[in-house]
Amino acid sequence: MPTAKLKPALDHISKNKDRFLQDFRTLLKQPSVSAQKLGIEDCAKIVKKQMDIAGLKAKILPVKNGNPVVYGEARSKSSSKTLLIYGHYDVQPVEPLEKWVSGPFDAKLSGRKIVSRGAADSKNNVISFIKAAESYLKSSGDVPLNLKFVVEGEEEIGSPHLSSFIDENAEKLKADSVVCYDGDMAEEGRPKFELGVKGLLYVELRCKKAKEDLHSSYAPLAENPAWRLVWAMNTIKGPDEKILIKGWYDDVVPFTPVQSRLMNKIQFDGNGLLREWGLKSFPRAKNNREAFKHYMTEPTCTICGFKTGYIGEGSKTVLPGSAMLKIDFRIVNDQNPRRLLQLLKEHLHNHGFDDIQVKALGLVEPSTTKPSAPIARAAEKAGRIVYGRAPVVMPRNPASGPDYLFTKHLGLDSIWTGSGPPSAYSHAHAPNEWTTIDNFVNGIRYIATIMDCYATTN
Amino acid sequence: MPTAKLKPALDHISKNKDRFLQDFRTLLKQPSVSAQKLGIEDCAKIVKKQMDIAGLKAKILPVKNGNPVVYGEARSKSSSKTLLIYGHYDVQPVEPLEKWVSGPFDAKLSGRKIVSRGAADSKNNVISFIKAAESYLKSSGDVPLNLKFVVEGEEEIGSPHLSSFIDENAEKLKADSVVCYDGDMAEEGRPKFELGVKGLLYVELRCKKAKEDLHSSYAPLAENPAWRLVWAMNTIKGPDEKILIKGWYDDVVPFTPVQSRLMNKIQFDGNGLLREWGLKSFPRAKNNREAFKHYMTEPTCTICGFKTGYIGEGSKTVLPGSAMLKIDFRIVNDQNPRRLLQLLKEHLHNHGFDDIQVKALGLVEPSTTKPSAPIARAAEKAGRIVYGRAPVVMPRNPASGPDYLFTKHLGLDSIWTGSGPPSAYSHAHAPNEWTTIDNFVNGIRYIATIMDCYATTN
Numbered sequence: 001m002p003t004a005k006l007k008p009a010l011d012h013i014s015k016n017k018d019r020f021l022q023d024f025r026t027l028l029k030q031p032s033v034s035a036q037k038l039g040i041e042d043c044a045k046i047v048k049k050q051m052d053i054a055g056l057k058a059k060i061l062p063v064k065n066g067n068p069v070v071y072g073e074a075r076s077k078s079s080s081k082t083l084l085i086y087g088h089y090d091v092q093p094v095e096p097l098e099k100w101v102s103g104p105f106d107a108k109l110s111g112r113k114i115v116s117r118g119a120a121d122s123k124n125n126v127i128s129f130i131k132a133a134e135s136y137l138k139s140s141g142d143v144p145l146n147l148k149f150v151v152e153g154e155e156e157i158g159s160p161h162l163s164s165f166i167d168e169n170a171e172k173l174k175a176d177s178v179v180c181y182d183g184d185m186a187e188e189g190r191p192k193f194e195l196g197v198k199g200l201l202y203v204e205l206r207c208k209k210a211k212e213d214l215h216s217s218y219a220p221l222a223e224n225p226a227w228r229l230v231w232a233m234n235t236i237k238g239p240d241e242k243i244l245i246k247g248w249y250d251d252v253v254p255f256t257p258v259q260s261r262l263m264n265k266i267q268f269d270g271n272g273l274l275r276e277w278g279l280k281s282f283p284r285a286k287n288n289r290e291a292f293k294h295y296m297t298e299p300t301c302t303i304c305g306f307k308t309g310y311i312g313e314g315s316k317t318v319l320p321g322s323a324m325l326k327i328d329f330r331i332v333n334d335q336n337p338r339r340l341l342q343l344l345k346e347h348l349h350n351h352g353f354d355d356i357q358v359k360a361l362g363l364v365e366p367s368t369t370k371p372s373a374p375i376a377r378a379a380e381k382a383g384r385i386v387y388g389r390a391p392v393v394m395p396r397n398p399a400s401g402p403d404y405l406f407t408k409h410l411g412l413d414s415i416w417t418g419s420g421p422p423s424a425y426s427h428a429h430a431p432n433e434w435t436t437i438d439n440f441v442n443g444i445r446y447i448a449t450i451m452d453c454y455a456t457t458n
Numbered sequence: 459m460p461t462a463k464l465k466p467a468l469d470h471i472s473k474n475k476d477r478f479l480q481d482f483r484t485l486l487k488q489p490s491v492s493a494q495k496l497g498i499e500d501c502a503k504i505v506k507k508q509m510d511i512a513g514l515k516a517k518i519l520p521v522k523n524g525n526p527v528v529y530g531e532a533r534s535k536s537s538s539k540t541l542l543i544y545g546h547y548d549v550q551p552v553e554p555l556e557k558w559v560s561g562p563f564d565a566k567l568s569g570r571k572i573v574s575r576g577a578a579d580s581k582n583n584v585i586s587f588i589k590a591a592e593s594y595l596k597s598s599g600d601v602p603l604n605l606k607f608v609v610e611g612e613e614e615i616g617s618p619h620l621s622s623f624i625d626e627n628a629e630k631l632k633a634d635s636v637v638c639y640d641g642d643m644a645e646e647g648r649p650k651f652e653l654g655v656k657g658l659l660y661v662e663l664r665c666k667k668a669k670e671d672l673h674s675s676y677a678p679l680a681e682n683p684a685w686r687l688v689w690a691m692n693t694i695k696g697p698d699e700k701i702l703i704k705g706w707y708d709d710v711v712p713f714t715p716v717q718s719r720l721m722n723k724i725q726f727d728g729n730g731l732l733r734e735w736g737l738k739s740f741p742r743a744k745n746n747r748e749a750f751k752h753y754m755t756e757p758t759c760t761i762c763g764f765k766t767g768y769i770g771e772g773s774k775t776v777l778p779g780s781a782m783l784k785i786d787f788r789i790v791n792d793q794n795p796r797r798l799l800q801l802l803k804e805h806l807h808n809h810g811f812d813d814i815q816v817k818a819l820g821l822v823e824p825s826t827t828k829p830s831a832p833i834a835r836a837a838e839k840a841g842r843i844v845y846g847r848a849p850v851v852m853p854r855n856p857a858s859g860p861d862y863l864f865t866k867h868l869g870l871d872s873i874w875t876g877s878g879p880p881s882a883y884s885h886a887h888a889p890n891e892w893t894t895i896d897n898f899v900n901g902i903r904y905i906a907t908i909m910d911c912y913a914t915t916n
Contacts, residue, residue: 158773198675202773211736212557215887216760216786217656217857220699220752221731223741226761227695234692237685239810241678273679278669283681294678302677303684304776309763310784314493314615315660315819316551317786317858318762318887326768328674328775352697361773399675400775 002385003078006452008139010445013131017441023050024127024440027089028107028116034090034157040067047089047126047151048072054134056149061169066161067153071172074133074147079455082146083375084175084412085447087126087182088155091118092429099431112436119435120420121428124443125181126151128419132448144455148175155182158362159402166405176413177375177454178406181447183397183418184426185439187269191383191391191446193417195259195376196407199366200400201329201337202304203344204359205229208322213309216317223355225323226308232353233325236344237301241284243329245347248299251334255297258371259395266392268292276424295398300330326361330400337363365404368396373413378454385453386446391417417450419443460843461536464910466597468903471589475899481508482585482898485547486565486574492548492615498525505547505584505609506530512592514607519627524619525611529630532591532605537913540604541833542633542870543905544860545584545640546613549576550887557889570894577893578878579886582901583639584609586877590906602913606633613640616660616820617860624863635833635912636864639905641876642884643897644850645727649841649904651875652855653720653827653834657862659787659795660762660820661802663687665813666780671767674775681813683781684766690811691783694802695759699742701787703805706757709792713755716829717853724850726750731882753856758788786820788858795821823862826854831871836912843911844904849875857881875908877901 013020027050032043044060044067051058051072058072067090094104094117102108104117118124129149136143150173152162166173186192207225214222237243255263270288274280282291308323310316331337341360348356369376371393383391397416406414419442420426420435427433471478485508490501502518505528509516514530521527525548552562552575560566562575576582587607594601608631610620624631644650665683672680695701713721728746732738740749766781768774789795799818806814827834829851841849855874864872877900878884878893885891 200775202775204773209735209737212885212888214735215857215881216758216762217788217855218753218882219758219760219788220756220856221740221749222735222737224761226764227691227697230688230691230761231697233685233688239685239689277672277680279667279680282679291679295676298678300674300677302674302775302777303682303688303766304674304774304778305767305769306684306764306781307769309761310551310553311763311765311782312493312551312553315662315784315786316493316614316762316887317658317660317760319760320762323764324769326773328773330675330677398678399673 001456002452003144003455005136005140005142005144006449009135009448012135012139013441013444013448020131020444021437021440024124025107027123027127028118029105031105032090032153033093034067034154035093040090040153043089044068044070044153050127050130051149054130055137056133063161063165069153069165070151072149074137074143076144076146077142079145081455082148082175083451083454084148084150084173084178085129086178086180086406087129087151088122088153089126089151090153090156092156096431101432112438113434114437115432115434117433119433120184120426121433122182122418124420124435124440125418128443129181129447131444132451135448144452147451148173162402163405166409170410173410177373178412178414179375179450180403180414180416181418183416184420184423186392187422189387190389191387191417192394193379193391193415194394194397195371195415196368197366197397197399197401197403199331199335199337199404200362200364201331201340202362203327204361205325205327206322206357206359207355210321212321213318214321216319219319222319224319226320228353228355229323229325232348232351232356235351243299243301245343247343248340251336252299253333255395262371262393262395263293263296266394296396297332299332299335302328304328331366333366333368335366337365364400364402365408367403367407367414369407369413369415371395374457375413375415375454378457379415379417379450381453382446382449385449386442419446459914460910461602461913463594463598463600463602464907467593467906470593470597471899471902471906478589478902479895479898482582483565485581485585486576487563489563490548490611491551492525492612493551498548498611501547502526502528502611508585508588509607512588513595514591521619521623527623528609530607532595532601534602534604535600537603539913540606540633541909541912542606542608542631542636543587544636544638544864545587545609546580546611547584547609548611548614550614554889559890570896571892572895573890573892575891577891578642578881578884579891580640580876582878582893582898583876586901587639587905589902590909593906602910605909606631613859616658616822618820620860621863621867624867628868631868633870636870636872637833637908638859638861638864638872638874639876640859641855641874642878642881645725645730645880647845648847649845649849649875650852651837651849651873652852653829653873654825654853655855655857655859655861655874657789657793657795657824658820658822658858659789659798661785662817662819663783663785664780664815664817668779670779671776672779674777677777680777682777684778686811686813687781687783690806690809690814691761693809701757701759703801705801706798709794710757711791713853720829720851720853721754724852734883754854755790757790757793760786762786788856789824791824791826793824795823822858822860823866825861825865825872827865827871827873832915833871833873833912836915837873837875837908839911840904840907843907844900877904
């Protein structure tokens, strides 16, 4: 049952939605490209000002060598429960500029659509949870539970300082659960939330032999670093996609029956994806459902890039002096990227590849939250109330994010959700990113309702 | 015994060496990168102009779908013998540009050194045989024997049209022997010539999957073209360097006792090479002599280039849509590149790699000439006269060239020789290619003397 505060808050949202849209567009118009250090400080100030307007106690917290975090909180007079909400105010670069139909920071309205960098990833979500808090405070002078907002400015560059920020502020961030309001919706306007993510180990392998590229006639006299990488890679994964590094799968925990059931309930438009990608079928799968299971559950090893020797037009007979390879490993619970990095290094050593240097460029732990967690049940209820239908519940997002910082470092149950169109369609990270006014307004209602439902869910 | 024409010609060279150097640098300053179709026509014109200045009858002969051949000839009043001389005016690409200490087409003089793309491979040689002819014609109004010069513009991309050119012009190119003046010298200023070359099969492998790069979280759903190439390559050669394609070695003919004896007489400064390359030891060899034998006799398979996905700084989690690989196979008598190409394609098919496209970018047959051939004996004499010491005679050049067109299509004895520093040191095909003024001037004397000695050798 919702508390008595929910209805006045939802009414407040309906009455103020034009102003909220205006504030959303003000936030969109402020560039905040973390990869290019563009407009970051100014954007943090706008987020803080919005928190001030909402009646939150807000602060811009400096981050050593990084972009500031905007922190806001509201104390509840009626509940001792605390909900942490995570978001980010930074956005992806806008290039290629020439592909935008309107300026990437124009926040242009055309009909019900808002086209702008950050429209779906994720300024829509940030402004929504601030406006949700405002709606409670302005309508009933209270929030249904204690709220703590962490809005970082480095998500789009891999959150390099979020880990230390969270550890240093663990006391301040104490809460009962977290909503990472940085997700999207499912197809056909269905809400969606995820209960964890795959982790990531991203490495660069380098092999260097001769000081520079040699004439290829010397092949019998000088080792070829490209061949070394090819042979090394071949000991890492074969055509059956099984990773051959000893112990790699030791810590893999299969989905529980409940997680499997959730996975099997998810609709998967496999044929749509194949069409979009120009492919005929999924590898190793008897059908789309099996492919989806691979997608959700498998640790992966992907060659992301390989560069060596002459890569221009035509032929050049060179024996490369060096070669470079980038790999990402997506990992699942309870695999640990630090341990796997160690296994990878030992594997290369044991297979005679001491001439290959391994540089770790990214380590993200996998994470998981139980479907029975109160925050999951609250989001489920909120989805039915706001959208009139049960949310799609993904037991895991096959991509990666810093969820483990909340689940492992702070020990919280966590869901990832959001209000924009599905990321496969919203052009997130691409030109002409968009959301709609309806997505936006319902997103405020949704997070407001999650707050209320969580306050009353045990 | 030299003819009476040799001394005046050598004197002419000494008197005109500054002008010859100037003309050499003019030729160097003209880019002529066949792989990139850069400056080819303009370079052909400069070569023709040099032939005109020398007093040769010269012509630029168009080549259908290819780069023109510059052809020149001089008739002898005193001999009915004909020596064909082959060279090439095209050069290798200059990338990576940032590694050059001066512009690759600046033909920069520093001290006695000339740094430039083409300085050693092989504009030095081309300008030398033209200047040698000029020196005869200007000093005694005659050449010691008929001369025919063929200077092609596609050697560095595997001479794709030289075969049809030679076949179509077989009558015009009739001669008694050929000097392919595209070689280098041995260590310590010793002249060197080769009696044949390894052949070459150069292929590009491409694999294409999704229309564009995908987010790497989709790894279980879309085949990775880079992995496909890695796995395919691994079926082609293992770390023991044995090529695993069925039938690959079937036609390999071992060296004759005479060839082996020549090979064993060759000094091999293995430690010098290792120092130059910054390497510690030769692979798979108990000692330098064994490494040298590998170098001279082994068919090879070299990854020359590999490009896929994201190859910039840092991490980008992409699943590449396509991947490209360049390989050269060096081959020996009597392997045939056409047959081997077929074997390679069958191999890929038989190993399930029908998704890999094979594009042949170069096919060069191996070749051989007997050590007792008159042109070999003439070069031996000329080496002693010009450099004061017997040339190093290599039964085979471990690099490749279109020698087979002369030996097999025209039925000529052939030697490969040249005037630049050893290619291991001259940075041929690499940044900062160089020769010296002394190498250059002696190279003119050397080819002039070969002409004279061959005129009197039976």
